[in-house]
Amino acid sequence: MDIVFEKVEHVYNARSPFARRALYDVNVTIADGTYVAIVGHTGSGKSTLLQHLNGLLQPTSGTVKIGEETITGSKRPKQLKPLRKKVGIVFQFPEHQLFEETVEKDICFGPLNFGVPEEEAKRKAKELVKLVGLNEDVLAKSPFDLSGGQMRRVAIAGVLALEPEMIVLDEPTAGLDPRGRKEIMEMFYRLHHEKQLTTVLVTHSMEDAAQYADEIIVMHEGTVWGQGTPEEIFRDPERLAAIGLSVPETVKLKQELERRFGVTIPSPCLTIEQTADAIKQLFSKVSVHDQ
């Protein structure tokens, strides 16, 4: 299921004195099965953009094609339910949306609403808690007796319970400690491959964007500033700095080394491993010259 935005504009409170244009001239394609990171400052339009991905918002002009469905300003499919089932959104602090008496009931809530028989929903809930790295015994507990990290996993299981084809993650690790962050990011990466999902990650972490995404969309002041592979996007740190965004620490290091050493490092240096290899190579070249 591809998602195609064509000349999308979104104005909040249109035709009122409080009208504010949050998006304009947005043209992007998110191809089926890719892992896409959306980066940009607070207020750049990231959140508005992601709410178009399952029809929570409709464009005030332009079109959004989600698979076979087309959403425009004046027309939206009568049945949004199938679409909502296909695109699961994990909002920021999803644990705030937990409400049921038990973890099992909370995870089953979505599937039951979509008409899944109770037995099947329960069976699925059991699978899902394991998938998100929790023990089966949490099913009987109140979600409010769990730690923050566990609550977040339960909320994520609730989104996965609808078996979406695409999963949209809005800052999924905000407020977690480093170990929790890493575990959650690794979990989504695993799910992306195992379930062959299309994954859209909204993040402030350039490291995460570099490490996990196939493609990065950079938002700036309501429109798409650039789209490309991490290598392409992080090739020019100065251009990103001009719109107040940074590059991963590894790319900063590469840039500093090139300046100080007066050399060009061919590697994109997107991970610590890549960067260590590139530096190692730089040092071994010197030794070769010496001999």
Next chain:
Amino acid sequence: MAEPILSIEGVYFRYPNQSEYAVQNVSFQAERGEWLAIVGHNGSGKSTIARLLIGLLRPERGVIRLFGRPLDETTVWDVRRRVGMVFQNPDNQFVGTTVEDDIAFALENNGIPRDEMVERIHEAVRQVHMESFLEHEPHRLSGGQKQRVAIAGILALRPDMIILDEATSMLDPRGREEVLDTVRRLNRQRRITVVSITHDLEEAARADRIVVMNKGEVMAEGTPEHVFRLGGKLERIGLDLPFAVKMGSRLREKGIPLRVGYFTTEELVEELWTLYSKK
């Protein structure tokens, strides 16, 4: 060592109906004007310590001393007046409809005369560089701005100590820098003692000294340089080393003979350059 402004000795605490201690046998001190970071993963006991320090919780055993006096019912109100706390979620701590009203709230509660109140509010917002936002609604500010307003609310009470309880963990990178730069300035220029409770070792690297918590106990204590030498041990208890430290140890594993003890990318570049030019 000068008279500590804060000392905790042999402190134990457990929550009601829990058999395990959230904090056990914890001792450390902070000097006036020092920036002390308390680091640990979620559940390590670090936030419990913050609550113990301002008397929101009471230790089962051990003594907490602030400003030279033991913390008890007779001193707790004085301590709360002199210690300001900034919490994790900036949205949960506003009461006023404008920045100005919000800062005035605590001053009113403390019976500060109106003229002095106005003066203190203006001084406080200047110190956090928010003077042009006095009429703004706190809820419409960015995360970093909200935390700076929260700090201004504390500064107006002229505190001797500020406790940051994960105060930057919900902010974007720019907001985090804004807040930490503000705290650093207040710490250096006004000699306000800072206790920052965090799981972010990049933040802790700015402190004068670090206390590492694990499973309710103090695992290590020392300068950032000293503590970061623990390397893998810190990663095993769920913390993430500063980038330059991680990068350095990966390079050493690859056979580049770097020394230990730098935390910034600039320092790492200099270190590599020294080695490179010796070749």
